[in-house]
Amino acid sequence: MKKIIAGLLIASAMLLADGYKQADRIADMQKMAQAMQDIQSGFFYNNADIVKAGVKDLKETIVKIRPIDSEVNNKDIYEKWLNNNMKMTHKIQKKIKQKAEDIEERFVDGDAVQALQAYSKISGQCMKCHVNLRKW
Numbered sequence: 596m597k598k599i600i601a602g603l604l605i606a607s608a609m610l611l612a613d614g615y616k617q618a619d620r621i622a623d624m625q626k627m628a629q630a631m632q633d634i635q636s637g638f639f640y641n642n643a644d645i646v647k648a649g650v651k652d653l654k655e656t657i658v659k660i661r662p663i664d665s666e667v668n669n670k671d672i673y674e675k676w677l678n679n680n681m682k683m684t685h686k687i688q689k690k691i692k693q694k695a696e697d698i699e700e701r702f703v704d705g706d707a708v709q710a711l712q713a714y715s716k717i718s719g720q721c722m723k724c725h726v727n728l729r730k731w
């Protein structure tokens with residue numbers, strides 16, 4: 596029984612700091628930057644498949660973004676609060692997912708103007724985190 600409890604405690608500790616490292620986040624960011632480029636190429640070449648592939652990559656990756664282990668474990672309360680502002684992160688993630696869906700819908704409908712508008716809203720959300728949350 597003791598062993599089971601110890602195992603459960605270790606498992607839950609691992610869930611709290613589950614190994615999301617800086618390198619992982621940089622890789623995810625680069626994947627999203629690539630997805631945004633793909634979507635843009637899809638617009639310019641008028642190719643819905645490329646747009647859809649970019650939207651899919653973006654939607655799959657944005658949900659993975661979160662504070663990395665060293666931020667979760669930061670001893671500086673203010674920095675920790677800033678970097679772990681999950682409420683704002685979730686809001687941004689939700690918006691990016693929604694707008695990504697809008698892009699696909701509008702573009703497939705032949706409404707490239709609306710698709711482009713949704714695209715620039717996504718760029719705005721990316722920068723919202725980089726500038727506001729991160730103070731970049």
Ligand code: HEC
Pocket residue numbers: 617620621624625627628631660684687688691717718720721722724725728729
């Ligand atoms: C919730 C916050 C957040 C959101 C949302 C976000 N980013 Fe980032 N981004 C970061 C942080 C933090 C870094 C710095 C990563 C590091 O160096 O540790 C970063 C870095 C980057 C980098 C540089 C990666 C490198 O090679 O150094 C790119 C490119 C990037 N983001 C693209 C995007 C794009 C595109 C989006 C939107 C689709 C986006 N980001 C949305 C927080 C965010």
